[in-house]
Amino acid sequence: MTVRPVIRRLGVGIAAGLAAVLALAGCSTGGDAVATGGDFQFVSPGGQTEIRYGDADRKKAPEIAGESLTEQGKRISVSDYAGKVVVVNLWGSWCGPCRGEADDLERVAAATKDSGVQFLGVNVKDDRSAAQDFVRNNGVTFPSLFDPPGRSLIGLKGYPRSTVPSTIVLDRQHRVAAVFLKPLLDTDLRPVVEQIAAEPA
Template identity: 40%
Template sequence: MTASRRRRAVAALVAAGTALTLAACSGGGTSDDADVAGQGYVSGDGSFTQWAAEDRKGPVEIAGTDFAGAAVDLADWRGDVVVLNTWYAECPPCRAEAPDLVDIATEYADQGVRLLGINGVDDAGAAESFQRTFDVPYPSIDDRDKGAVAALQGIVPIQATPTTVVLDREGKVAARIVGLAEGSTLRALVDEVLAEPGAGS
């Protein structure tokens, strides 16, 4: 990453951190401790958190089946930077952020970045309709059994939908956005992780 690009990335992060925007979908949760796995959603404000390499937890272990019936296992993606995004079809901020997620998936595909959706609400018909509408090029796990969110909960709180989590090359949690992921913020977070030394260094 060039020095000017890094400066732009940091500036985007600072701006995003001070200008908290659009709330996440709320399914009636009233407690800040509401558990997504129990469907007690709370709103998110688009704020983000980053963890230094030495403070990161993980690796995150998620395996499941996408809505087309194909197996997905994060263990197969070790060595890549992974972006996880919780969503469901009728969630307005999920729909609002979808074009940015699609663009990021496309733009960063050759840089060792993978995206994975986690949908614990929709059946295959609703999920696949959303994916067709937004030309989503990456898979989403059918998480109606809440296994993927439960795996994340033990490492990083997932208390709103959408929530976006960036994993480093070792599968550890490097960053989290609670609520709608602004494209510039997510790109800056991904760029920071891409600029780190490779796995095992």
């Protein structure tokens, strides 16, 4: 082996490393630095299952969007509900606790919709017909995305997409205001949603 090929390989490695560093720097600097730096990154201190974020600590959620579960070909997104508090619930027809909390979520959705609150389900790891049966059998009236691989939540950095059911409450600016990594009763969720809905727009 000659010295020249070794130097060439080293040069390629250094160039690749420099490109990676510059790419990372590009994510945190420049004209969109504030927007990028403000992205939500999930952390659960001490493994907490209920996390609230004060106004100063809230970060903008990425767009959550996908195909409607019940209206094939129709796209639904959080941005469709501008100015509303959006309660995003991850669920699956195969999930026992999801069946247990379905009527609780419905009660809170009905009680808060006139306050500018919209519920949006994200159906994961599921079969479309089984998920549609779940919606019918449990009287779920709010829309859901049909998203078996959970791709619509990839932008929620660090969020445990395998935790089902779980619920994310977005304030009127669609910043993450609360996270529940557990099944919910209406008495758990309603006071939180009402408090966030009562905040100044």
